[in-house]
Amino acid sequence: MAGNPEQARILNRCLILTQLKGGKALSRVELSKILDLSKMTVSVIVSDLISEGLVAEVGEGEAARSGGRKPILLALSKNKYVIGFDIGEATTSVALSDLQGNVIDGCSLSTSKDKTPDCIVRQIVEQYRNLVEANNIDESTVIGIGVSAAGLVDKETGNILFSPDFNWKNLNLRNLLNLRIGQPVTIDNCTRVMALGETWYGVAQSSVNLLYVNVGYGIGSALMIGGKLYNNNSEFGHIRVTNKDVSCHCGKEGCLEAVASGYAIEKAYHQAKGGRGVWNSAKDIADMARNGDKDATGIFNDAGRYLGRSISMAVNLFNPDKVVIGGGISLAEDLLMTSLLEEYRRNTMDVIRDKTLLEVSTLGQKAGVRGAVALALDSFLE
Ligand SMILES: [Zn+2]
Known part of the structure; x- marks a missing residue:
């Protein structure tokens, strides 16, 4: 617990604000019950927050079953x-x-x-x-x-x-x-x-432990553990997933990023066409796959397989409640997911897999x- 009254006040203020996160409306009594704080403490902090314009009274809640006045509900301000x-x-x-x-x-x-x-x-x-x-x-x-x-x-x-x-x-x-x-x-x-x-607006709103994989031109990752984002670097894209000598810009060989990123897809397609002609974008290659181009389809299948393999390693390691695949690649879900899920299922322990949900981000470019x-x-x- 905080050492002095001022620290305690700041901490309690944060706790109250956090309870109101995301537009939740609660009464002073509810806040004091949830946070195990005295009604007086909550009342003093709330009146400060109201006078600073950060919290507003937004209406009345249900009266207690025993009767009495309807409680006034509080929410974060819509004017800040x-x-x-x-x-x-x-x-x-x-x-x-x-x-x-x-x-x-x-x-x-x-x-x-x-x-x-x-x-x-x-x-x-x-x-x-x-x-x-x-x-x-x-x-x-x-x-x-x-x-x-x-x-x-x-x-x-x-x-x-x-x-x-x-x-x-x-x-x-x-x-x-x-x-x-x-x-x-x-x-x-x-x-x-x-x-x-994703935890505010997307598919991970109720996640506590999360692996987020950002597959764009490169491949990035982020971990959330116990509801907190893990601030150390997480270089999921540089896990080795193939013994093929495909060099990665990090200086190593066979990294996931070297075989499954947007750039890897473009490079593989260019090589499949004999290294001649124009350099197509991953988005164009996706369209070609949708139009039946066998090289393009095969390249997306391979990328999906490598992603599935590396995601299974991470899931076996820390069994998050959710894995979210985001970034530009989330727009090619139709081309990747079959091979990705197949390889993921093959390599992830059943008991672990049952506790992890794998989803593609729906936030698109707004993520x-x-x-x-x-x-x-x-x-x-x-
Ligand atoms: Zn690498």
């Missing part, structure tokens, strides 16, 4: 906001949400071709101001910004240690944005952010920006 940014190499998406997590507005724009920090920061600030203006919001009501970025990101310091897409090293994007925007900024690696987005909104909301609630 967070903004999420998903900064991709090609596209930057932004979304505005209230504190309950209702996304109100958002858009996507091409990311600046000039990838210098100055230029990218300017673009983000511009998108921020446009969104605030378009929605007629006072800037003081925006209480946090969440940012999803590719590469090695240290969430604690806000430092991007390495971003291959932007060619940044040791760039503290959080501080740069914080200086320009003035609101608290939280930044994390895109795959961890997408996993978090990153929804995750960024969730990141800002989570930082506020913590």
